[in-house]
Amino acid sequence: MPLGTDYARQDCSLARSLELVGERWTLLLLRDAFLGVRRFSDFQAHLDISRAVLSSRLDALVADGLLTRSGEGHPTYELTEEGLDLWPALYALVQWGDRRTTPGRPRRLYQHVGCGDLGPDGRCHACGLTPAPGDVEVRQGPGADPSLRDDPVSVALRQPHRLLQPIPVR
Amino acid sequence: MPLGTDYARQDCSLARSLELVGERWTLLLLRDAFLGVRRFSDFQAHLDISRAVLSSRLDALVADGLLTRSGEGHPTYELTEEGLDLWPALYALVQWGDRRTTPGRPRRLYQHVGCGDLGPDGRCHACGLTPAPGDVEVRQGPGADPSLRDDPVSVALRQPHRLLQPIPVR
DNA sequence: AGCATATAGTCTGTCCATCAGACCAGATGA
DNA sequence: TCATCTGGTCTGATGGACAGACTATATGCT
Numbered sequence: 017m018p019l020g021t022d023y024a025r026q027d028c029s030l031a032r033s034l035e036l037v038g039e040r041w042t043l044l045l046l047r048d049a050f051l052g053v054r055r056f057s058d059f060q061a062h063l064d065i066s067r068a069v070l071s072s073r074l075d076a077l078v079a080d081g082l083l084t085r086s087g088e089g090h091p092t093y094e095l096t097e098e099g100l101d102l103w104p105a106l107y108a109l110v111q112w113g114d115r116r117t118t119p120g121r122p123r124r125l126y127q128h129v130g131c132g133d134l135g136p137d138g139r140c141h142a143c144g145l146t147p148a149p150g151d152v153e154v155r156q157g158p159g160a161d162p163s164l165r166d167d168p169v170s171v172a173l174r175q176p177h178r179l180l181q182p183i184p185v186r
Numbered sequence: 187m188p189l190g191t192d193y194a195r196q197d198c199s200l201a202r203s204l205e206l207v208g209e210r211w212t213l214l215l216l217r218d219a220f221l222g223v224r225r226f227s228d229f230q231a232h233l234d235i236s237r238a239v240l241s242s243r244l245d246a247l248v249a250d251g252l253l254t255r256s257g258e259g260h261p262t263y264e265l266t267e268e269g270l271d272l273w274p275a276l277y278a279l280v281q282w283g284d285r286r287t288t289p290g291r292p293r294r295l296y297q298h299v300g301c302g303d304l305g306p307d308g309r310c311h312a313c314g315l316t317p318a319p320g321d322v323e324v325r326q327g328p329g330a331d332p333s334l335r336d337d338p339v340s341v342a343l344r345q346p347h348r349l350l351q352p353i354p355v356r
Numbered sequence: 357a358g359c360a361t362a363t364a365g366t367c368t369g370t371c372c373a374t375c376a377g378a379c380c381a382g383a384t385g386a
Numbered sequence: 387t388c389a390t391c392t393g394g395t396c397t398g399a400t401g402g403a404c405a406g407a408c409t410a411t412a413t414g415c416t
Binding site: 057090091 | 362
């Protein structure tokens with residue numbers, strides 16, 4: 017039940033969405049999950065988020081069915097179907113941020129694996145389809161600024177890789 | 187500079203986006219602006235948001251260039267080009283919320299004016315194009331729950347109307 | 357097996373944002 | 387001209403986010 021108070025008196029799907037993913041850090045956590053981050057300490061290292069808040073956010077996302085927690089000792093967090101379904105919205109927000117802040121110089125490039133680049137609407141330039149996140153490869157774009165972070169997770173994420181593929185840290 | 191602290195140390199367009207629209211209430215304000223809400227008191231009546239927070243959010247959105255404020259006495263707030271450009275992301279979040287919370291029964295229906303219904307990706311079923319928000323008409327869907335609110339703004343928004351068209355309150 | 361370290365948290369006190377509600381000046385309408 | 391509406395600001399109370407200390411379990415090394 018995120019957001020301090022909720023938006024219960026809004027008859028609006030956007031309000032419903034924001035109750036699930038509208039809190040500070042939540043969308044960045046999900047973005048990291050798409051990029052292949054799966055472990056508590058990796059989220060923490062990559063986001064500089066307080067452990068207490070990270071713990072509470074992960075609990076909420078698991079309770080809401082957007083992530084699963086598996087493994088006893090050091091659990092891994094992975095996107096559920098419902099979480100994966102958020103990809104188009106997340107991608108649209110990323111594209112808007114790129115257009116707004118570094119026009120013409122995206123920070124990351126997205127490619128339909130073995131096919132073509134993705135446009136701002138998420139469709140592949142080559143085949144015209146909208147690939148699922150598992151069929152998308154990310155690489156650094158001209159707007160990337162590697163000097164901002166040097167934690168192991170950020171370093172690993174700079175290598176071209178498929179979405180959802182666990183990143184090779186440790 | 188929203189969000190308490192910002193996400194300055196994230197080299198990510200999503201973080202940049204969320205610095206602009208990630209605070210509580212901000213996306214709901216922008217949604218209302220798309221629906222045709224333009225005045226301080228109308229935002230306030232429709233969202234049940236504290237006046238102080240509404241004032242601060244509108245100031246921030248104007249400062250960030252997503253809204254314009256015009257008129258001396260009782261100003262009207264309208265989306266800028268940059269604000270309008272957020273429509274695909276907003277629409278994707280709304281669709282996700284509909285799928286998650288009331289599958290098969292969307293709260294609002296969106297139609298390409300004089301053409302066909304919009305799909306979850308924002309494209310018109312009839313012509314295949316992705317209409318700009320000004321060419322989209324909203325009406326109530328089967329998942330709408332009119333009992334939730336009866337303020338004049340909510341009542342006016344229930345009538346089918348084009349996005350961006352000022353709603354007839356007062 | 358035993359030990360050192362890493363991991364995944366929880367707990368604490370401080371600080372800042374949000375809240376409800378009072379208050380107020382200027383604009384608008386009768 | 388006067389009453390009301392509109393668009394704010396201000397106040398004190400509450401709750402979430404923060405940095406940093408603390409801890410129990412898991413893992414890796416020898």
